[in-house]
Amino acid sequence: MELVRISTAGSVDDGKSTLIGRLLFDNNALTKEQEELIDQKTREKGADDLELSVITDGLVAEREQGITIDVAHIYFSTDTHKFIIADSPGHVEYTRNMVTGASTAETSIILIDSRKGLLEQSFRHFYISHLLRMEKVIFCVNKMDLVDYDEDRFIEIAVQIKEMVSKIGDDIDFDIVPISSLKGDNVVHKSGQMSWYGGKTLNELLHLNKSKINLNKAKYEQSFRFDVQQVYHTHREGFQDFRGFAGRVKSGTLSVGDKIITLPSKKESTVKEIRRFTDQLNTANAGDSVIISLTDEIDISRGSLIAKLNEQPEELKEFDATLVWMDDNSARVGSKLILKAGATESLLKIQKINYSVDTSNLEKDENASTIELNDIVSTNLKLSKPVYLDNYEDNKRNGVFILIDPQTNSTVAVGFKS
Amino acid sequence: MENRHLYELENESIYILREVAAQFKKPVLLFSGGKDSIVMARLAQKAFYPSKIPFSFMHIDTGHNFPETIEFRDKLMKELGVDLIVRYVQDSINENKVQEETGKYASRNALQTVTLLDAIEEFSFDVCLGGARRDEEKSRAKERIFSVRDDFGQWDYKKQRPEPFQELNGKIQFGENVRAFPISNWTEEDIWTYILQEGLELPSVYFAHKRKLVKRDGALIAHSDYLNIVDTDEIVEGLVRFRTVGDMTCTAAFLSEADTVKKVLHENMASKHSERGARIDDKRSESALEDRKKGGYF
Ligand SMILES: Nc1nc2c(ncn2[C@@H]2O[C@H](COP(=O)(O)OP(=O)(O)O)[C@@H](O)[C@H]2O)c(=O)[nH]1
Numbered sequence: 001m002e003l004v005r006i007s008t009a010g011s012v013d014d015g016k017s018t019l020i021g022r023l024l025f026d027n028n029a030l031t032k033e034q035e036e037l038i039d040q041k042t043r044e045k046g047a048d049d050l051e052l053s054v055i056t057d058g059l060v061a062e063r064e065q066g067i068t069i070d071v072a073h074i075y076f077s078t079d080t081h082k083f084i085i086a087d088s089p090g091h092v093e094y095t096r097n098m099v100t101g102a103s104t105a106e107t108s109i110i111l112i113d114s115r116k117g118l119l120e121q122s123f124r125h126f127y128i129s130h131l132l133r134m135e136k137v138i139f140c141v142n143k144m145d146l147v148d149y150d151e152d153r154f155i156e157i158a159v160q161i162k163e164m165v166s167k168i169g170d171d172i173d174f175d176i177v178p179i180s181s182l183k184g185d186n187v188v189h190k191s192g193q194m195s196w197y198g199g200k201t202l203n204e205l206l207h208l209n210k211s212k213i214n215l216n217k218a219k220y221e222q223s224f225r226f227d228v229q230q231v232y233h234t235h236r237e238g239f240q241d242f243r244g245f246a247g248r249v250k251s252g253t254l255s256v257g258d259k260i261i262t263l264p265s266k267k268e269s270t271v272k273e274i275r276r277f278t279d280q281l282n283t284a285n286a287g288d289s290v291i292i293s294l295t296d297e298i299d300i301s302r303g304s305l306i307a308k309l310n311e312q313p314e315e316l317k318e319f320d321a322t323l324v325w326m327d328d329n330s331a332r333v334g335s336k337l338i339l340k341a342g343a344t345e346s347l348l349k350i351q352k353i354n355y356s357v358d359t360s361n362l363e364k365d366e367n368a369s370t371i372e373l374n375d376i377v378s379t380n381l382k383l384s385k386p387v388y389l390d391n392y393e394d395n396k397r398n399g400v401f402i403l404i405d406p407q408t409n410s411t412v413a414v415g416f417k418s
Numbered sequence: 419m420e421n422r423h424l425y426e427l428e429n430e431s432i433y434i435l436r437e438v439a440a441q442f443k444k445p446v447l448l449f450s451g452g453k454d455s456i457v458m459a460r461l462a463q464k465a466f467y468p469s470k471i472p473f474s475f476m477h478i479d480t481g482h483n484f485p486e487t488i489e490f491r492d493k494l495m496k497e498l499g500v501d502l503i504v505r506y507v508q509d510s511i512n513e514n515k516v517q518e519e520t521g522k523y524a525s526r527n528a529l530q531t532v533t534l535l536d537a538i539e540e541f542s543f544d545v546c547l548g549g550a551r552r553d554e555e556k557s558r559a560k561e562r563i564f565s566v567r568d569d570f571g572q573w574d575y576k577k578q579r580p581e582p583f584q585e586l587n588g589k590i591q592f593g594e595n596v597r598a599f600p601i602s603n604w605t606e607e608d609i610w611t612y613i614l615q616e617g618l619e620l621p622s623v624y625f626a627h628k629r630k631l632v633k634r635d636g637a638l639i640a641h642s643d644y645l646n647i648v649d650t651d652e653i654v655e656g657l658v659r660f661r662t663v664g665d666m667t668c669t670a671a672f673l674s675e676a677d678t679v680k681k682v683l684h685e686n687m688a689s690k691h692s693e694r695g696a697r698i699d700d701k702r703s704e705s706a707l708e709d710r711k712k713g714g715y716f
Contacts, residue, residue, distance in 0.1 A: 001421065001422060001423045002422055002423065003422065003423035003426045003427070032689075073552045073553075073602075073603070075552070075553045075603075075605045077605075077607070082423045082605075082608075084603060096580055097580070099580075099582055100580045100581065100582045103582040103583045103584075104583065104584060229433070229436040229437060229440055230436050230439060230440050232466070232468070232469040233469070234468050234469045234470075236468060236470075238468075239468045242468060244468075246436055246465075246466075247436070248429065248432075248433045275467075275468075276464075277463075277464040277467050278467065287426060287429055288429055289428075289429045289430075289432035289433050289436070289465070302440055326580050326582075340585060340587065341585075342585070343440065397583075400582075400583050400585075401585070402582065402583075402585040402587065404587055404589060409587070409589040409590060409591065410579060410587075411579040411580055411581070411582075411585070411587045414580070414582040414583070414585075
């Protein structure tokens, strides 16, 4: 089975909960209890159509407020794929959750109400999908039943979408699907009402997932990056004087015999063994949690980075990065924070705010002096000790970091090196 | 690879376990003897091999466990070579820290919280590894991988840290501690498929066996000395298995002939009954689990 991670976003009432419910229902992926719940709520409401949105209801507080307010994870599988949906709300104040939800996904689904067309929210959703360099974006034009399944209306919205994409960045793979979540058109089953649409259903697009194949290829072709989480030292039987470096391959591949360099110590060596539990591997690939041992005794500790020789990232003590601010406490030029990227940590100062972006009209404010919750800003950062990041565009896994407020210990921002 | 998704989930869980070992001073793995904690034990073994698992396991024993689970627990701990700490809800009751519930639905599930928090304080654990999965219950669907608790074990969802790109921030202040959930993204089906793939052993109550049972409100509960039996209860015998092995007094049995992991997996997939349905305790109110979590249990 292939694992597919999806993130969904939409403004309140665009029909996101109904869409997820529909996707599970028509894929026959609901438990009996969930189906009973839908049945019960449908009867309570006396509705003609199924009350599919109850599946994604969450915390009690949320139910009372009638809106989703955090990232919820929904799991389902079909015969060939296992899906994890990170569902984040579309409220203005929750850019934070959307970034979090999308950060572990490859595909993002953006919902648009066919009656309303593109809203500020749609721009924000796409802006974030683009900022995160999602492998694929699927625009679902929902509630087509309410515009009489009209092809012209769909085309109008599709044109708006394409304009938006070319403005924000067209270096991203996207599809546009006309659907009705409520009635089930083009979600899993092909619509009988929209014969004018010759494209794939949402479900087909999710299952195709060619993006995943591209993603993996891209990951393997990238430079090798490995963050040392822990050093294992043991003398147990069969492992006399064993010294191994445990961590997860961020990108690229590494094979036994490869020449490597460790950072920041800049020592060179050769890969002796790659282990994963009792297996000895020839090669480790992006995503693998493994243990690497080297032919030389060199000084490596948590936070060291292993790269292939002559492919190492630049040493950075100062760089530009886009930050998405996630905390109620604001920041300004001069704010001191902790940068954490995997096992690496360094003290950091915000040296300059280059500009902040209004995602609804893409305007840049070059006079921004503070960074507030949900702001997206370009900054210049200065570090107390060097880090080894790549540009996010070139290497997602080694181009991203979080910022921690040393006073509160909160995670206050996510950053993308530019 | 047929189980490509399990391989990816395993990579993720190993990463989380290593972060826990690296970021905290004194971790402990909460071990219940159930299938999720058995999978956790396996993942820990894989994460740290060839080193030893660098933390203890702890069982909060309600005193109402299936004897089969306890027997299995002790055997597995020996095999893994880890230290097991056991703390008893009975002791908390004896010390008058908690009151035993009475009546037909009396259960010790809720009482565990106090025993757990006391043990955390006794040993100064700064992180507890738990086997909760997000697919189990709606409120758990929101849980972070690192979930920060205050001095009183309280969980405040407004204060939970975002975890973009699975960057895990385990920085805490004195008195705070963290619950870490390495198998957040696994589903019940993943767990069973993994047990099959890895050839893991489970306590026998997970498989079909003949048993004396109490029929109550249409559900079957294991007959035991701990259950307050009332007039309307009917005592029967049947071939059953359990889908979770919590407190004996509040875990429902299923009529089943599935006596191997493979058969259980097939039966589960075919029946598609949400697993939580087997814990009578959670049916008390729609928000039972969430209320309990606010009080420090997870
Ligand atoms: N007519 C129609 N109504 C829909 C459709 N999808 C959702 N809705 C309705 O729109 C409202 C909001 O849907 P919901 O899924 O709760 O939206 P969310 O806030 O985005 O999760 C509900 O009354 C749904 O029944 C659709 O395709 N067609």
